[in-house]
Amino acid sequence: MPSQPPIPPLLSNHFAVPPESSLTLLTSVLGASSNWLLVRFLYSALISRKAPDASLASDNEAKVVLVSWLRDWSFWKEGAKRLGVALTKSSSVTFLDCLGTGLGLKDGGIEQVEGKVLDATTELKNDGSKVIVILDGIDLLLAATETSVGEILDCVGELREHAAIILTLSADAPLLHTRHTPLEINHASLVMSLSHQARLVLGVRELDTGVARDVSGALRIGRGGGDGAEGLEEKELLYFVAGDGGVRVFERGA
Template sequence: MSTRNRTPPLLEPYLRLPSEASQLLLTGVLDSSPQWLVTRLLRSAYTPSEETESPEEQDVSVILVSWLRDWEFWKSEARRGAGIDLARLAQQDKFVFVDGLTHLFPVATSNTAATPSPAAPSPTQRSLPVRNTPASPIPNRGGPLPSRGPVPSRGPPGSAPSQPQVAQPQQPTQPTSQLQSTQPINTTHLRDSSLASTYTTLSKTISDLLAKHPQRKIHLILDSPTLLLSTSASPSASALSSLLLSLRSLVSTTTLILESDTPFLSAALPDPSHLPTPLEAAHAAFVVQQAHISKWVLSLRPLDTGKARDVSGVIRVARGGAWDDDVEEEEEVKGQEKKELEALYFVQNDGGVKVFERGEASVG
């Protein structure tokens, strides 16, 4: 594995697959996206570690559900940042992508709007033809000649009818077929934003994968499920939390990716001067709930002093509400020492990431 694609040493213990029935929470803001953390988590899921006791422990399938990013984004990010081929893993049933972006709100297209209406004939064109009446089969050559207009250019016989036969309606369907050909085999589309429909689609995807590989572990990654709060007429954090708990009961481990921008979390802080909207209150409540039931929380934010040439932001690793002292002591015996930390990170142009503590040199 090249240095560019490797996981930073400081984050290796945290970017391994969580323990059984646990959840990992990744949060980010607009200027500090946690997508590079997800690609390193995918690499650790498919790469055997030194602590792996048997091949069965590393036999895992990842189901990635993304509401804000499409398949092309994740495929390029995984190859560029972690050096893994998601298309090949999808053919092996080790990766399943659930697209919650492209088909959730389809745009209705009308064929009549694309068809140009026939242009009305000009006044000069109406006076050109001289109709023959039944009483006079011979054209009337007397009388004044009609005013002359532009005469269409003459061409060989059959050339004029060939112009309107251009296959214009087939052009919009060509990019669609090309887009479908780029989709992996294991791709499911969410076509309804309701929580009931989302659970039905995802539970069926999980059950179909378990039917093919009963002994394989399943790791579920949910990217920005808070979009479902925005599509609901009455957003409810408890309803979305119930959906996630139901999905967690069907898989082995879970990773959650949420937005923690100040406008989304301001409702969690008492402010008499600002009355939060129902969406703001639901989003803040949901993020706080998930932090309480997660084992570890990895948060990204920009530098407080602004942008820098060699620092992209700050990463903070904190224990979640589901952190257990007894389990952590057992993992430390196996060599997986984990502690809370705050470090700086730098995402390079080639996809490599360097993580270093404050006051130290930037190392990969």
């Protein structure tokens, strides 16, 4: 078990199961991954069923449809294990492996993904449970397929009618600020559009001052333009990801 609590105290208010139909956006850059945030959203949703530490309220409990274009099942199992959760494909978790199967990258494209996610969501909700759909790396479709920004936005919009959505995107400067190539233009458009729709935006980046031994990066917590953003506190924190998977989050100067 990591020495630090699974959910850093300064972030505990942001890891409750998000409201139905809401959008939570996690952004990252090449040198600062949002994986540690996403694994903790999994932990928060499943803790009542999976973890011995029931420090989060039971009403946080939710079922999860996890869709990843970037990471396989073993990655998520290992990340959850480090937090004390034995993650298994079950009646609580459905995993769609787009990396291994090419789902969404082959014939059928994003419509095939949408159909499978809706089927999984309907099945998980059959007992009245809350459902979170996690879309990890959906922006890969812009680079690897002919999927348009509009098609991705339509897909996310349709899925939001059935579940809360947590979505990860790359926010590297060349993709957002250069805007010379069609990919750069489309990627910037996607990130901005989803930011305007999101209730909460959590963005990780490297330090402006470069590498530090005891700081992995900076975490910006911001309100998006979507409903439910009112009252969410905006702030920037520093974080350190240890080798055992533990994460320490702290304010500047602490």
